[in-house]
Amino acid sequence: MPDITNISKTYGEHRVLDHFSFRMEEGKTTCIMGRSGCGKTTLLRILMGLEKPDDDFGGHSELEALKKSAVFQEDRLCENLSVMANIRLTCPDRTKAQVLEEMGRVGLEGCESQPAHELSGGMKRRVALLRALLAPCDILFLDEPFKGLDEETKKKSIVYTAGACQGRTVLFVTHDEREARLMRAAAVISMDKEAADSRVSLAGENEACCREG
Amino acid sequence: MKISTTPRNKIRLWAVLVWLLIWQAVSMCIGQEILLVSPVTVVSTLFELAVTGEFWLSIASSMLRIVGGFMLAVVLGVALAGLSAASVRLRELLLPFVVTIKSIPVASFVILVLIWVSSRNLSVLISFLMVFPVIYTNVLDGISQMDGQLLEMAQVFDIPFGRRLRSIYVSQVLPYFRAGCSLALGLCWKAGVAAEVIGIPQDSIGENLYNAKIYLDTPRLFAWTLVIICISVLFEKGFLKAVDCLVRRLERMG
Numbered sequence: 001m002p003d004i005t006n007i008s009k010t011y012g013e014h015r016v017l018d019h020f021s022f023r024m025e026e027g028k029t030t031c032i033m034g035r036s037g038c039g040k041t042t043l044l045r046i047l048m049g050l051e052k053p054d055d056d057f058g059g060h061s062e063l064e065a066l067k068k069s070a071v072f073q074e075d076r077l078c079e080n081l082s083v084m085a086n087i088r089l090t091c092p093d094r095t096k097a098q099v100l101e102e103m104g105r106v107g108l109e110g111c112e113s114q115p116a117h118e119l120s121g122g123m124k125r126r127v128a129l130l131r132a133l134l135a136p137c138d139i140l141f142l143d144e145p146f147k148g149l150d151e152e153t154k155k156k157s158i159v160y161t162a163g164a165c166q167g168r169t170v171l172f173v174t175h176d177e178r179e180a181r182l183m184r185a186a187a188v189i190s191m192d193k194e195a196a197d198s199r200v201s202l203a204g205e206n207e208a209c210c211r212e213g
Numbered sequence: 214m215k216i217s218t219t220p221r222n223k224i225r226l227w228a229v230l231v232w233l234l235i236w237q238a239v240s241m242c243i244g245q246e247i248l249l250v251s252p253v254t255v256v257s258t259l260f261e262l263a264v265t266g267e268f269w270l271s272i273a274s275s276m277l278r279i280v281g282g283f284m285l286a287v288v289l290g291v292a293l294a295g296l297s298a299a300s301v302r303l304r305e306l307l308l309p310f311v312v313t314i315k316s317i318p319v320a321s322f323v324i325l326v327l328i329w330v331s332s333r334n335l336s337v338l339i340s341f342l343m344v345f346p347v348i349y350t351n352v353l354d355g356i357s358q359m360d361g362q363l364l365e366m367a368q369v370f371d372i373p374f375g376r377r378l379r380s381i382y383v384s385q386v387l388p389y390f391r392a393g394c395s396l397a398l399g400l401c402w403k404a405g406v407a408a409e410v411i412g413i414p415q416d417s418i419g420e421n422l423y424n425a426k427i428y429l430d431t432p433r434l435f436a437w438t439l440v441i442i443c444i445s446v447l448f449e450k451g452f453l454k455a456v457d458c459l460v461r462r463l464e465r466m467g
Contacts, residue, residue, distance in 0.1 A: 048369045068369050076366040080384040080460065089380050090370045135370055 001026040001139070001169055005058030009042050009051070016042050021058070022189050024139075029162075029170040031180040034191030040173045041073060043191070044143050047171065069137035071145040075124040077116040083127050084112040090135035102130055106160055107153065122149050126157060133164045140165065142172045146179060158182045250431045255439060258432040267416070275336065275418040276444060279405035282340025283397065289341075290348030291390070297349075298356040311346045319343070319404045323411045332412030336419070339408035344397040348390070355389025356382070384460075391456050398452060402445040 005021040016039040024030045032040050045051035048068060069090065077086050087099050096112075103109055106126045116124060129145055145161065146154045162183050172183055180188050233252050240251035262268045297304040319339065326338050359382070367377045409419020410426075418437060425434035 050365050050369065067371065070366075070369045072362070072366065074362055076362045078363060078380055078384055080387075081380060085380065089372060089376065092376070141369075 002059030002062035007046055007057040008054040010054055025186055026169055027167050028186035029165055029172055029183055031172045031185035031188040033188055038191045040191055041143055044141050048141055066138040068139055069132045069135040070141040071128055071132045073143045075128040077124055079117040080115055082113050082115055086116055086127055087131045090131050094134055122153055125149055140168055140170045144173055247429055247431050250435050254432050255435040258436040262436055270416050271418050271421055274416050278336040279340045279401055282337040283344050283401045286341045286344035287348055290345050291352050294349050294352035297353055314342050315346045319407055323408045327412055332414045335412040336405040336408045340401040340405040343400045343404040347397040348393045351389045351393030355386035359385050387460050398449040406441055
C-alpha cells in the first residue's frame with residue numbers, strides 16, 4: 001500500500017488540506033477522525049479520484065491503479081433498481097444465493113426485490129454498506145458508513161463490517177471513537193488542526209500520522 | 214387524447230355517459246344529422262364501415278406509416294440525444310434544427326414536404342418530425358438531470374460501461390423517455406392524419422376523412438374520427454405499458 005504524502009487542497013481562500021501525509025497499512029483498518037469540516041471527506045474524495053488536489057501527491061499513481069470500493073456519506077443507490085440489483089451492480093460475480101446470505105446477516109432478508117426507493121433510511125444505508133463490502137477491491141473507503149442507523153442496527157452493522165474488513169485495507173472515516181474501536185482500527189489519525197501532532201493509537205500501531213506545513 | 218392511469222385524471226364511465234347523453238340530446242334538438250350527427254348514428258355507421266375490407270386496409274396502411282414515423286423518431290431521438298449528451302458540438306449543431314421543427318406549423322410542413330416526397334410517405338415524415346424533437350429533448354433532459362453522485366459511485370467502483378448504461382443511465386432516463394412518448398404519441402396521430410387529409414394518399418384514414426368532408430357525410434366523418442381516437446388511445450396505452458414493463462423488469466433485475 002503506497003504512503004500518501006503531501007496532499008493539499010484549497011477551496012477559494014480556504015486551505016482544507018495542507019501537505020497532509022499518512023500511511024495506510026496493507027490488510028488493516030486505518031481510521032481518520034476529526035471534527036466536521038476538517039477535510040476528512042475531501043481527503044477521501046481525492047484518494048478515490050473524485051476530486052483534484054492542488055498538486056500531485058505521493059502515492060497517487062499507485063493508488064490510481066488499485067481497485068476501489070466505497071461507502072459514501074450518502075447512500076448513492078439506484079432508486080429504481082431492486083436491492084439485489086443495487087448490490088450486484090458492483091459484484092456481478094457473486095451468486096444471488098451468496099448475496100441473499102449476506103443480506104440476512106445485516107437484517108435485509110426478504111427485501112431483495114424491493115426497489116431502493118421503497119426502503120427506509122436505515123435499510124438503504126445497509127444496502128450501500130453491503131454493496132461496498134461485497135465488491136472485489138484492493139482498498140475500501142468508508143465515509144461515516146454507520147451514519148443514520150439506530151443504536152442496535154449500528155452495533156450489528158459495525159460487528160458485521162469489522163468481520164468483513166478483516167485482512168482488507170480499509171480507510172475508515174468517523175467522528176466516533178467507539179466506532180473506531182469496534183472496527184478494530186489498527187491506527188487512528190486525527191485531522192483536527194489543534195491536534196495536528198496527535199497520534200491516537202488504539203491498537204498501538206499508529207506510526208504514520210503527520211501533518212506537515 | 215390522453216387517458217391517464219392516475220386516479221385523479223382517470224376518465225370515469227359515468228362522466229362519458231353524461232356527455233354522450235348531452236350529445237344525443239343536442240343532436241335531437243337540432244334535428245339535422247348533417248350539422249350534428251347523433252352518437253347512435255356514428256356507432257351504426259362505424260359498424261357498417263367495419264364489415265368492409267377497405268376500412269381495415271385504410272387503418273392498417275395509416276397505422277403502418279404513422280407508427281413507422283413514430284418509431285423512427287424514437288430510435289433517432291434517443292440515439293442523437295445520447296450522442297448530444299456526450300458531445301457539446303453535436304448538441305449545438307442540432308439545437309437550431311430541433312427548435313425550428315418545434316416552431317414550424319404542421320400545415321407548413323405538410324405543404325413543404327409534399328413537394329419533396331410522395332403523398333404516400335407524407336405521414337411517415339410528418340409523424341417523424343412531430344415526434345423527434347419531443348423525444349430528443351426529453352431524453353437529453355433526462356441525461357442532463359442524471360444524478361452526479363451515482364456517476365461518481367460508478368466511477369469509484371469502476372463499473373463497466375454496459376452495466377452502467379443499463380443500471381444507471383437507462384433507469385434514470387426512462388421516466389423522461391416515457392413522458393416524452395406519452396406526449397409524442399398524441400401528437401403523431403393528430404399530425405399524421407392531418408397530413409393524410411392534405412396529401413390524400415390512397416387507402417388511408419386521411420383519404421376517408423377527406424371524402425367524408427367532400428360529400429358532407431357527417432356520420433362517416435365522426436365515425437372515422439372515433440376510429441382515430443380509439444387507435445391513438447390503444448396504441449398509446451400499449452406502448453406505455455411496454456415501457457412500464459421494461460421499467461419493472463429493470464427494477465426487479467438483479
